[in-house]
Amino acid sequence: MTNEELWGKALTDIESDVSKANFITWFKNTAICDRLEGEITVGVPNAFVKEWLEHKYHIYILKALRNHAPETRNVAFSIIPRLSSDATKPLHEPQNKKYFAEEQPEISELVVDRETNLNSRYTFDNFVVGSFNELAHAASKAVTKNLGTLYNPLFIYGGVGLGKTHLLQSIGNEIKKSDPNLKIKYISSEKFTNEFISALQNSETASFKEKYRAIDLLIIDDIQFIAKKIQTQEEVFHTFNTLYEKNKQIVFSSDRPPKSIENIEERLRSRFEGGMITDISEPEYEARFAILKTKAAEKNLAISDEILSHIATIIQSNIRELEGALNSVIARSNLLNKTLNTEEIKNFLSKNIKPKRIATAQQIIQTVASFYNIPEKHLFEKSRRKEIVKPRQIAMFLLREDFNGSYPYIGQKFGGRDHTTAIHSYDKICKELKKSEQLTEEIRQIRSRFYNNGE
Amino acid sequence: MNVTCLKDQFYKIITLAERHTSKEAHLPFLQGLLIHTKKNTIHVSSTNLDTGFEAWMPASVKEEGSVVLPAKSCVSLISTLTGEKIKIESKNNDVFFTTQTTSTNLKSYPVEEFPSFPKIKKIRSVEIPCENLSKSIASVVMAASSSEIKPEISSVFFNVLKNKIKMAATDSFRLAEKTIPFKGEEGFNILFPFKHVLEIGKILEHFNDPIVLSIGENQAVFSSKNYSLVTRIREEKFPNYEQIIPTTFSTEVKVKKSDFINGVRLASIFSGRLREIKFNIYPEDNLFEIFSKNSDIGEHVSQIPSNVTGERLNVTFNYSYIMDGISMISSSDVLLRFNGDSKPVLIQDPYDASYVYLAMPMKNI
16 A cells, blocks of 8 residues: 555544544645654644644544554654645746746846857856766767767757756857857747747747848757647748758757657658757766766855765756755755754655655556556456567566566566566566667656656 | 733734634634733734744733634724723633623634644744844845745745844845844854745834744744744745845946936836836936836836936836835935846945845846
8 A cells, every 4th residue: 555545544534533624724735754664754734733733633643544554553743844735736827927027037047148048057067977978968069069060950858857958058158158159049949939929920920030040059948849839840840941951050959859759740850860869868876976066066065975975876867856955955954054964864855855756566557558558457368469468578577677576476467477477578678678769768658657647 | 711901902912913813714723813811911822834923911810711712803803992901701612802881702712622833942043133123124025926936035035144144035036135233153044935024024013122033943933022923944945146146337326216216106107018117327418217108108208317327228127126126225315236238237225235126127128
């Protein structure tokens, strides 16, 4: 039983024991945040709720939890600010703010050059290179030295928070430094779309086209968002062609390779693939550690390697989260005015950071089945039809890789197969992965589905 | 419970306490005021689970006890009562308010449902001088972002240094910083939700005494001899703002505050939906012009007598950002310091460097 399920059941019990008003006041925005050998920690949004639950409802809660998880020995409460209602409420940006976002720049934009949209903070100098991004980095560097001739277009893809934007901006900044006369434009595909739409509305398409076709280096971030926007795609296509013919450099980024961007025109896709495609994967431990060191040095912070190493261990996938965790540790130690020890940091981070990615066997199987659009039960049958075999092998592979299931367990799970079948499936997918880009992408998408659902 | 106290003073306390009750109708326990008497004082407390407030005052207590009353009815009642003194008496679930000429009976809520306040494990505490504190707080809080989307800027930053406290807030379009004198032993900084700080400002309007700020892990308490306020502490990090405040300027204008406010007000009548007004600055003629134009209404220009140095400049601002800044300056002159049409303007008191207000210009349209 997952923590959410357990808490959901316990809450149903508690609800019948206390008045409705009490229940809403005290149990809203609570969750189980830790469960270890019969010790359950319930996260509460603020100190008032903690005080009240500890003193008034401790017994009820313990009883309710024991009903569903008899091994429960003790319940503790811990304040988790992100549970508070103003943090969870769906918030809407005030309408009028959006209205004048175009005309009223923010102070933070001071570091952003309005002409080029480049933020001078992002340079190659503060970009940490590791095996996960060295190809992308080398390609970007090469582009700055052979603008428009070597890799055109350059297409960089990778997951969120891995440094695509940093790399893209670095290219722009480097070029700007070497030749300030060149026209550079960094733009997200969403902004491009908006600009294009407003040009259409104000019948200024001619000046829009003129503006984009006179550029020496065009960088479009998150190009995947032009999917389904047919007119924008056409505009990108023509802009691309004009620039490409004139040997002007174009750089794109996306969260997935061109092949996997759905709903874009074939002619555009083939152009994305016409230059150099390179990916940024998730950083390994050493790289994560190096990144933290660089960030800490940038901010002039004395922070021990032990702590950095700890943060690097906890946060595994995303560089943005890595920086966020570092920031919150600093804010915390500023507040308490002391250096935190590893234990304190562990406690603090476990409260503040999304739990490590966990998926249950059931979630994995469900996701695989729905991804390949086959009924779940087919995975367990003896069928050797091709369209069943592959998903089954992938499911076994994921159960091994992400769930750490033992081979006999996996075999058992899939209709009582032998453990050697599971081993065979795992090896087969491992081998395929090395050869087939298609498969790598499929597995990446499946993973992102079940991890995102699990959150 | 049986107690008699001064009405006006009691009213002051309960109106402050009402501000810390919950506005959500489905949380009835958070809409009550706990009135509690002990020895020769009467205590009033309230909480919305975000903040918790308690204030006390002297009273003549005949019988000790506690009751919880609906905050709204209680405040409306006391506000309309006349007379100097008021007697509060409880019998079972009824509470009787008696003055010389009136007698009222309010139904009370069960006392045991009223939330208890969390105990705070104090990590450190400092005493903040109260001189002009209410005004200082007001001059900073208004720059905070009212949207909770970015909690780190929907906040007021307190940077406590050994010889001063710097308070700062920004909504990313403007930024305000106020420095107040202070003597402390160690430096630290802390971030509060701006709403909580606003409440402190409100309380200070009524109780202008030095404040002791005690800081715990997630909570802080502002207290003085009449009250204590439990607030939340933000865990986010306030942006590194000090580097944004410019130290060199390309154009500087010194104007009389009243002239300037008048000029901005006039111009605001003719600004469009974006609230844009334009400053045209000509150093060679010592000329400072405020201009606005609206194709539906008309246009306006005022020339403000001023002292201009530096480069010529045309720059557009949202007038409400400018107004917010000037209105916080207490001297009769205002210094406007620019760095071109795309960098923020610094608004300052020419004779007092403790307050700094920055506002971003709009794109010239």
